[in-house]
Amino acid sequence: MLLVIGITGSIATGKSTVSKMIKELGFTVVDADVAARVVVEPGEEAYQKIVEHFGKEILLANGEIDRKKLGDLVFQNEKKRLLLNSIVHPAVRKKMNEEKELAFRRGEKVVFLDIPLLYESNLTYMVDKVLVVYVDQPTQLERLMNRNHLTKEEALARITSQLSIEQKRERADAVIDNRGTIEQTKTQLLSVLKDWKIL
Ligand SMILES: CC(C)(COP(=O)(O)OP(=O)(O)OC[C@H]1O[C@@H](n2cnc3c(N)ncnc32)[C@H](O)[C@@H]1O)[C@@H](O)C(=O)NCCC(=O)NCCS
Numbered sequence: 001m002l003l004v005i006g007i008t009g010s011i012a013t014g015k016s017t018v019s020k021m022i023k024e025l026g027f028t029v030v031d032a033d034v035a036a037r038v039v040v041e042p043g044e045e046a047y048q049k050i051v052e053h054f055g056k057e058i059l060l061a062n063g064e065i066d067r068k069k070l071g072d073l074v075f076q077n078e079k080k081r082l083l084l085n086s087i088v089h090p091a092v093r094k095k096m097n098e099e100k101e102l103a104f105r106r107g108e109k110v111v112f113l114d115i116p117l118l119y120e121s122n123l124t125y126m127v128d129k130v131l132v133v134y135v136d137q138p139t140q141l142e143r144l145m146n147r148n149h150l151t152k153e154e155a156l157a158r159i160t161s162q163l164s165i166e167q168k169r170e171r172a173d174a175v176i177d178n179r180g181t182i183e184q185t186k187t188q189l190l191s192v193l194k195d196w197k198i199l
């Protein structure tokens with residue numbers, strides 16, 4: 001039987017960290033953030049629509065989208081964020097489905113989809129089980145501020161644009177608590193994958 005596992009969590013809780021471990025175990029992880037970058041490259045349909053709606057001001061000199069500028073804009077304005085989502089998300093879903101199918105055609109039996117907005121966008125139908133990568137909100141805030149060099153206010157704007165990590169934890173099929181060391185996270189991951197008979 002083919003299995004699709006969703007990896008989610010909230011911003012900076014450690015999805016990429018866990019995804020990297022899963023890839024090192026030899027599995028395919030299809031990353032929504034990567035897909036969301038590819039589908040807005042110059043020449044793509046979503047790119048044209050973004051320029052149409054947000055104006056040329058959000059472009060860098062080389063014509064690419066200025067992600068910092070667009071991020072600052074949409075995380076301060078819900079209407080603009082939902083508009084951006086409506087442009088980018090259909091293309092992301094299509095791209096992720098294509099990559100998942102490719103992996104199954106290569107003969108893989110399990111594929112992981114790393115989708116930050118899995119619950120917010122009601123995408124649970126795309127997966128058989130959900131793995132939530134959890135840290136408490138103060139840890140999340142600290143890691144996000146450090147990683148992205150954001151002020152507390154900027155980081156909180158990003159955090160509150162998503163469902164709270166506590167709500168996601170409640171809905172998960174399994175939770176990895178990523179507050180400890182990377183080694184402790186890896187141990188939990190291996191245990192979940194064994195429970196689910198993936199390893
Ligand atoms: C706003 C943008 C330009 C900011 O780019 P930037 O390079 O700074 O961030 P990146 O794309 O790496 O995203 C980092 C994290 O931000 C969070 N995030 C991104 N977009 C959104 C959103 N629309 N709503 C809530 N959280 C979001 C996710 O947790 C994601 O993992 C970019 O995130 C974007 O185009 N977002 C819309 C598409 C989207 O929803 N992507 C998320 C997965 S589909």
Ligand SMILES: Nc1ncnc2c1ncn2[C@@H]1O[C@H](COP(=O)(O)OP(=O)(O)OP(=O)(O)O)[C@@H](O)[C@H]1O
Pocket residue numbers: 009010011012013014015016017018033116143144147178179180181182185
């Ligand atoms: N167990 C840990 N201990 C200390 N730092 C960690 C741990 N796990 C992750 N980090 C750090 O926390 C930050 C966020 O982790 P990561 O990038 O994996 O989160 P993410 O959920 O993929 O974020 P995003 O939603 O933005 O894509 C990174 O700087 C990462 O190096």
